[in-house]
Structures are given as C-alpha cells and as structure tokens.
Amino acid sequence: MPFVTTRDMKRSYDVIVVGSGAGGGQSAYTLCMDGVKVLMLEAGRRYTPAAETPMFQTPDQAPLGGEATPDKNFGWFDATVDGGWEVPGEPYLRAAADDPGTFKWWRARMLGGRTNHWGRISLRNGPYDFKPFTRDGLGFDWPIGYDDLHSYYDKVEMLVGVYGSNEGLENTPDSSPGCLLPPPAPLVSDHLVRQRAKRLGIPVVPGHRAVLTQPLDHRRIPALLHPGNPTAQRILARDMSERAACVWATPCGRGCTLRANYQSTTVHLPPALATGNLDIKTDAMVYEVTLGSNGRANGVGFVDRVTGRHEHVSARVVILAASAAETARILLNSRPAGFPDGLANSSGKVGRYLMDTVGADLSGQIPLLESLPPLNEDAADGHQLYVPWWLYKEQHAGKLGFARGYHIEFGGGKRMPDAGTAAGLEWLTGGSYGAKFKEDVRRYYGSFVGFDGRGEMIPNEHSYCEVDPSVRDKWGIPVLRFHWKWSDHELRQAAHMQRTFADIIEAMGGRVQGKVHEDGARAIAPGGSIIHEVGGAIMGADPKTSVTDRWNQTWDVDNLIVADGGVFASNADKNPTLTIMALAWRASDRILERMRRREL
Amino acid sequence: MDRRTSIKWMFAAGAALPALSRGGASAAAAGTAGYGTDPRMTEPTHPGEFWPLTLTAAQRRLVAVLADIIIPADDHSPAASAVGVVDFIDEWVSAPYPDQQADRPIIIAGLTWLDAEARRRQGKDFAALAAAEQHAICDRIAYEPRAIEPLRDQARFFARFRDLAAGGFYCTPAGRKDLNYIGNVALARFEGPDPELLRSLGLI
Numbered sequence: 001m002p003f004v005t006t007r008d009m010k011r012s013y014d015v016i017v018v019g020s021g022a023g024g025g026q027s028a029y030t031l032c033m034d035g036v037k038v039l040m041l042e043a044g045r046r047y048t049p050a051a052e053t054p055m056f057q058t059p060d061q062a063p064l065g066g067e068a069t070p071d072k073n074f075g076w077f078d079a080t081v082d083g084g085w086e087v088p089g090e091p092y093l094r095a096a097a098d099d100p101g102t103f104k105w106w107r108a109r110m111l112g113g114r115t116n117h118w119g120r121i122s123l124r125n126g127p128y129d130f131k132p133f134t135r136d137g138l139g140f141d142w143p144i145g146y147d148d149l150h151s152y153y154d155k156v157e158m159l160v161g162v163y164g165s166n167e168g169l170e171n172t173p174d175s176s177p178g179c180l181l182p183p184p185a186p187l188v189s190d191h192l193v194r195q196r197a198k199r200l201g202i203p204v205v206p207g208h209r210a211v212l213t214q215p216l217d218h219r220r221i222p223a224l225l226h227p228g229n230p231t232a233q234r235i236l237a238r239d240m241s242e243r244a245a246c247v248w249a250t251p252c253g254r255g256c257t258l259r260a261n262y263q264s265t266t267v268h269l270p271p272a273l274a275t276g277n278l279d280i281k282t283d284a285m286v287y288e289v290t291l292g293s294n295g296r297a298n299g300v301g302f303v304d305r306v307t308g309r310h311e312h313v314s315a316r317v318v319i320l321a322a323s324a325a326e327t328a329r330i331l332l333n334s335r336p337a338g339f340p341d342g343l344a345n346s347s348g349k350v351g352r353y354l355m356d357t358v359g360a361d362l363s364g365q366i367p368l369l370e371s372l373p374p375l376n377e378d379a380a381d382g383h384q385l386y387v388p389w390w391l392y393k394e395q396h397a398g399k400l401g402f403a404r405g406y407h408i409e410f411g412g413g414k415r416m417p418d419a420g421t422a423a424g425l426e427w428l429t430g431g432s433y434g435a436k437f438k439e440d441v442r443r444y445y446g447s448f449v450g451f452d453g454r455g456e457m458i459p460n461e462h463s464y465c466e467v468d469p470s471v472r473d474k475w476g477i478p479v480l481r482f483h484w485k486w487s488d489h490e491l492r493q494a495a496h497m498q499r500t501f502a503d504i505i506e507a508m509g510g511r512v513q514g515k516v517h518e519d520g521a522r523a524i525a526p527g528g529s530i531i532h533e534v535g536g537a538i539m540g541a542d543p544k545t546s547v548t549d550r551w552n553q554t555w556d557v558d559n560l561i562v563a564d565g566g567v568f569a570s571n572a573d574k575n576p577t578l579t580i581m582a583l584a585w586r587a588s589d590r591i592l593e594r595m596r597r598r599e600l
Numbered sequence: 601m602d603r604r605t606s607i608k609w610m611f612a613a614g615a616a617l618p619a620l621s622r623g624g625a626s627a628a629a630a631g632t633a634g635y636g637t638d639p640r641m642t643e644p645t646h647p648g649e650f651w652p653l654t655l656t657a658a659q660r661r662l663v664a665v666l667a668d669i670i671i672p673a674d675d676h677s678p679a680a681s682a683v684g685v686v687d688f689i690d691e692w693v694s695a696p697y698p699d700q701q702a703d704r705p706i707i708i709a710g711l712t713w714l715d716a717e718a719r720r721r722q723g724k725d726f727a728a729l730a731a732a733e734q735h736a737i738c739d740r741i742a743y744e745p746r747a748i749e750p751l752r753d754q755a756r757f758f759a760r761f762r763d764l765a766a767g768g769f770y771c772t773p774a775g776r777k778d779l780n781y782i783g784n785v786a787l788a789r790f791e792g793p794d795p796e797l798l799r800s801l802g803l804i
Contacts, residue, residue: 045638054641056784059771061644063635065688066771069697071634081638088637185792191803247786254641368801375797378783379790416784417776419767426759431743433670433762434735438677438778441766445779 003046004039004279006304006311013039013279015591016300016315018286018330021113023321023564025268026156026581030588032277033232036595039313041284041302043322044082044109047116049265053079053255058416065419073106079116079255079263083108089474093481103354103463103484103527105325111282112265113323114531115577117253120209120261121383121409122162123574124153126171128392132458132570136396136403138489139458140353140569143541143550146173152582154179158221159236160262160581161243163380164208172388178220181213184248184380189369189412189449194385196507202500203390207383207409210262210578211252212245231275239271252381284311287477288334289318289343289560297343297560300330303475317591317600320537321563321584324354325465328536328566329480331547332467342467344554349547350537351465354482355571357532358406358455359525360494363513364505365428369412369447377413377446386410389573402492406455406573408500414446421445427513448513451504453497456573457490459535463527484527491520498523532576534565552587559600563587632696647684647691654694662711663689665727667765669734677778680769688768689761703760710757 015031017024020042028038054077059066062076069076073084085104094102108114127146132139154176156162163181166174183206186194194204218240226232243266244258252261259266272278283305290312292298299314320327328351334343342350389405422441429440462485467478495518502516517523540546543555548567554560563584565576594600632651647653655663664681667689671680693704717737718726726734738758741747747755769775798804 052640052642057641057644058773058776058784060684060773062641063645063647063650064692064695064700065767067767069634069695069699071637071697072639076635076639077641084637185790188793188797188801188803191793191798192801195803246790247788248790249784249786373797374780374782375793376783376785376787376790379792414779414781414783417770417779417781419771421770421779422766423763426743431746431759433738433742434672435674437670437762437766438672438674441770442676442779 002273002276002278002280004281006281006307006309009039009279009281009313010037012299012314013037014315014595015039015317015319016041016313017319017321017563018300019113019321019323019326019564020111020269020280021115021264021321021323021564022577022580023584024319025112025115025264025272026584027319027321027563027588028278029159029268029272030585031591032272032275033226033229033235034592035275036277036592038272038278039315040278040280041286041300041313042111042113042280042282043285043305044111044113044282046280046282047081047111047265049079049112049116049255049259049263050257053257055250055254055257059418067419074117074253077251077254079253080108080114081110083110090479091471091473092479093468093471095481095483103356103482105480105482105528105533106531107323107326111280112263112269115262115264116255118577119383119575120211120252121575122157122160122164122208122210122262122578123407124173124175125149125572125574125579126173128171129570129572129574132404138403140538140540142569143539143546148550149579149582149586150176152586153578155225155585156578156581158216159225160210160267161212161216162208162210162578163206163213165206167205169203169205169388170392180208181216183207184213184384186384187377187379187413188372188375189366190385192366192368192508193410193412193449193504197387197504200503200507201390202387202504204385204387207386209380209383211380212243212260213380215245216240216243235271235274239274243267246380248376248380249378285475285477286322286330287475289320289330289557290334291336291339291343291557295557297557303477305475317559317561319561319563319587320566323564324533324536324566324568325480325482327562327564328465329467331537333478344537344547344556344560346556347544347547349545352461353459353535353538353569354463354465354484354533355457355459355535355568356527357530357571357573357575358457358490358493358497359453359530360497360523361450361452361525362498362501362505362516363448363450364501364508364510365444365513366412366447366449366505366508366510368509369449370443372414372446375414375446377415379413382411383409400492400496402489402496404456404458404489404493404573406453406493406497408497409452409454410449412446412449417445449505449508449510451501453494453501454530454573454575455490455493455497457571458487459538459570460485460487465536482528486521486524486527488520491524493520494524495520532565532571534568534571534576537562537566538569539567540569551590552583553590561587561591634696647687651694651696653687653690655690659708659711660686660690661727662714662725665734666711666714666761667768669738670762670765671769677774680765683769683772683774685765685768688771689764692764692768703764706757706760707764710754710761713754713757
C-alpha cells in the first residue's frame, strides 16, 4: 500500500522528499517515473480531492454564507484544511507584530499543500528575471539563466496543462509550439479592460493558468516527456486520459474532482503512485536532516502526529520541499555535531532574503457593465486575460522611481452571488432599502472590476527568518521568528499600481471604489499575504553567499537538495509555482544523472 | 474576482464599522468553538449546527420585520424572511469568531434602539408600527453620510444589518434567481459572450 504508516515504512529509501506540494510533487513524480524508490513525508493529513472537494455547493449550504473565518481564512469552501495564517499549536513569531513591516505566514497541513487551493496562475520567469543584478545592480543574479529552464518550463506545462498564448513580449517568454492549451474566451468586462487599457498603452493578453481548457493529448505528450521510458509513457498516458477538461464552473480554489486543474494531489501524485515506487507517509512533521559520519545526509527525523513519537528514516538523498520558510526551519533546526548554526548554513544565509510578492489592489464600478442580460461568466474562474509588465524601457532608464516590474491580474463578471455581493453598496445607492435596494443590487451586480498588482520584491538584509531560542510548537519543535521590511522600491511600486488601476478604471468610464493611496506603505499588502514567499536558501555561484548551487543542491551537503521556492535568488513578478516545478524537475534529473554515475 | 479580493471586500464592509457601544449585549456565544479547521465541506450545513443560535424570540421577530423592510417580496423574489435570512443573521451574531462577535453588539444595540424609538414615537414596538411609521424611522438612519450626528451609530447599525440581510438573501437559490445568475452548471464549451452584445457595447 503506497500510503504507509511508520510501522510499514521501509527502513531505507533511495530518496526522501519532504513536502508534497509543487516542489515535492514534481520531485517525486520525476524520480519515481525513472525507477527511484521515494518516500514522501507530509506534515498534514491525507487528502483525497475526489471525495472531499465541494464542487457545486452553494454559499447557502455553508455556515455564515461561506465567508472567511479564523478557521477557514479563505472561506468555508476553500480547499485548505488545517491551515491558514495561523495553525493551532504551531505558532510563529514576528519581530514587529504591530509594524507595517509584519510578515504573515500561510501554511497548509494537508497532502498537496497549497497546490490544492492556489490561483493556478502559471507564468514563466523571463531572461531578465534570472539576472536582475546584472541589469540594475540590485539583488542577486541566479547562477542559471532562462535558457537553462526553458525546456523544463515546456515539460511542466505539457505535464500539468497550462492555457495561454505566445505573444512575443519582452521578458515574457513564449512556450515551445504544442505546450500551451488554448486560452479561454474573455468575458464582457475583459473585453472592456482590454479596449480601454490599450488606449493607455497598457497591453492586455491571454493569461496563463494551469487549467485544462481541453483534454491533454495523452497520445502525444508522454513520449515527449519520457523519451526511451515506455513504462513511464504508459503510466502517464493512462493517467492523463483520466483527467477531464474544465466544465467552466465552480471555483478552482476549492480543488477539482475532475482533475481539470493542477494540484499535486491530482496531477503529480497519482502517476507517481502508479509506478509503485512511491510511499507516502502523511502526518509526519519533519524537524531535522541527519548526517552520516561521511558528512552526507543520511535521513530525516520527524514527529509522527498519529503516535506522537519521534522517528527516523534513512535515504541516500534528501530533498526538502516543505515551503521556503519551513525548509529554512528544518535546516536551522538540524544541528549535527559541528553545525551549531544549522545544516547547510556555512554561509550564514539560511533563512535570509525571504521575499514575497508585492501586492496592491483597487476596484471600480463600471456603468457600462450595469444591467447586462443574464450571462454565465464562471468561465475559467478568472485570469482569462492579464497585463504583463510593460514599462521595461522606462524603468531601465530610471524614470519610474522603482526598479522592478509588476503584472496586473483583474476580474469582473457575474460571479456566483455570495454574502458579499450586495454588501457595502451605499456609496452607489445612497443607502437605499426596500424595493429600490433590490433594483439597485440587480443593477450593480456584475458591474465591478477588481485589479490586483503582483510585483517583484528585491531581496534585502532585513527580511529573514530565524529560529526562536525558546518557543516551541506543540510537537516540541523550535519555531520561526520573522523579520520583514519593504524597501522604497516596493512601496513606490505599490503606489504606482494603484495609480495605474485608477487610470484604467477611469478609462473604462468607471468610478474607483475607496481610496487611491499615494503613500505606498498604505497601498501595499502586508508581507506574506500574497503567499508567494520564496528565498531562505537562495542559489548562487558562490558558496560564501548562497545556500544552494545551480542544481538546487546545498553547497555544504551534496546529497541534500532544496526543491521549493527557498532557492529563488529573486522573486520576479511572475507567480512562483511554475518555476518551482521547473527547477524541481531539473534538480531531480540531476539526481538521476548523479545516481547513474554512482555519485549518490 | 479572485477569492482573496472578494473576501477583502466583505471585510471592508465590516471594517467600515468602528466599535460601537459594546455594553448591554453580552456575547452569549463567547467560549463556543467554531467549526474547526477541517470541516466536511461536501455536506450542506444549517444554522445552529456548529454553535447555538442566541437571539431571543422577540429579537428574531424584529430581525424578520427589518430584513423584510430592506428586502421585501417583489415580482422577482420573495422577502428576506421567507428564505432563511433570520436564521442567517442569528447564526452570524451567535458565531464565536472575532468579526461576528464584533457585529453582535452592534446588531443587538440597533434592534434595541429600534423598539425604543418606536415606543418613544408611538408607544409601541417597531414591529407593531404601520409601514409608513417604520419607514420614517429607517429613513433617518438608512445612509450614514446623511444621518444626524446623534444617530450615526444607528446608521452604522442599519448599514451593517442591510449587508447581513443582503448577504443571507443573495446566497440563496431565490437570491441567485433574482440576480439571473445562470452559472454553476457544467458546460461542454465556454464560448464567451454573444458577439451581438459585445457589438452593442462597442467592444468589438
């Protein structure tokens, strides 16, 4: 049985993968498809999307209309279980809890982690994004370039299924032919945004999301992904044929029983399990990597949440993909003899250079969209179109006052009414009630368009995590303390976002809802709130200033690999998940190669 | 709209309410647990399932009257109280979570004021007033920017109550039908809006 307990776990594996999200899922998939025996350890519980996903449930079937609570931070129907900004019994600390520089840490304690609820937005980093220091003298270059990842982006897109289009835009790479699925049709509001933004010189193009707008080609793709490996091809072909295309309904954040979007639990893990090479142990809180006398990692220690006991399991290779901050925590808490500051930390950079995505938003009410006829606008659940960063030249010439770009996600339409649909309309209705209020709600329903900026944060010395010397979680594991600070680049960027959104809303003939903040500190979302935290084990060309090398391998321990966002040396405006997967695939290929060479 | 944004909007509606007097409205639900971090999402739930409803019978009657003043029956849909909005609001103000606990004294103080104001004017409870008399009271508090200073708190109550009543109403099948929502059904294809509509809006 591939889901194992501590008792029926093997004593030793080829590879241990810590974490079951995008990085862990991709690593386990790549290795198992090539015959490697893998144990995946997941801190949360087993989760079965086919049985647990509320696909067509409506808000009246949920407590409080499904609105967010401290138990379910993104609402009742969000796929996340046992997670959120706070996890009971597993605290973290903030050096300045009341400061605008505060950092909040989202975790999910479930198989598949955050991939079950994520936004599915899947953008490639471009060539500039790997060499930011070379370009503007800020932050760090990666030791790899876009060309090193291009083929892996192609492979990930073909495996998980990503819709989008090739537009030939600056620093916004095209995929190879045959990789992308066709983008979904735009909504009325999308057409309007595109038309009016264009008048401002702002490009609007199809978005990229890991949603199957048509079935994946299970006859063509497996041979491209696994040349010379008929077993892998057969397993993948069969699994792909069982994934349905999107039915244009029910929010992706709930997860998908049809497997029509990417979650590790519906895309990576089923074929990996079908190889017979993967064991999964859930409820395993990994807290340390152990070293053998040869200086190599020989396994991990974990607390079994079912028995409460401390356990150890061995392997030839250890991959950490527990999420950027959790991976840093494991490294810092691993203190074999001779490593008082934590494992793989001779540079002192473990936990350093944490980054999130810069977020700012604004919404507007658009008279042209009022009282439209009935429309089914569930579509692909948003992001039919988006705005890639477009001011590269102005920025590079120093005209913007901030060094890095952002993209714009936006959405409108007649989404399923919920407890917020008719809330806070007084600014439009003048406080109507009675029959007039019902008319007003009909009039304004579907006439809002919201804009979210997603921008690059430059790594800095003041944003990091460390292990607190005294506080422990309920498992006895020392907890993280976060430090956080934005630079003026991020704050100015956030203010620029809001000004741009207001310009677009006005160009649409709309009215801005709320205030447009000129002060970036008021425009910017708190650190961590976009849930794109990366860094903490950054890759570099120099072991003195980085934790991992160009293969995601720690400089200090050559069979210890970091396969989550921890290795990011910069955090481009592009959402990190696709890059995490591309890097994890590449890192696993490297492991396979080194195993063949008997180096591991 | 992504989930993050729509949640923020709902919060924003609540955040517009500064703390009102919390006196006289003890949080009956304090200490009750919520539904936890791992609830079963696939089965329908009902108000009272996770924490007890706490409004009195008299408060529930007044909630029904006011909710129906805000959302009366019309040609499109029934009145709020006919589709469970009283239970929704009772569930809301009885919930053990901070946002709902913050709403509770606002709602209860507002309901208490409505009856007091009705008695002051006409010597009877709000529910017993003629419709015109009820509207006369509501008109003074229906829009905070126009409310006189001594009635600002009451205006904030009315805004919050309207949001909750509408929240409960538009969540229901009747509310979705009222808004002509036709989604949440599996489609074989999604082709986008009718080009004729786009042309009429000048978008193609």
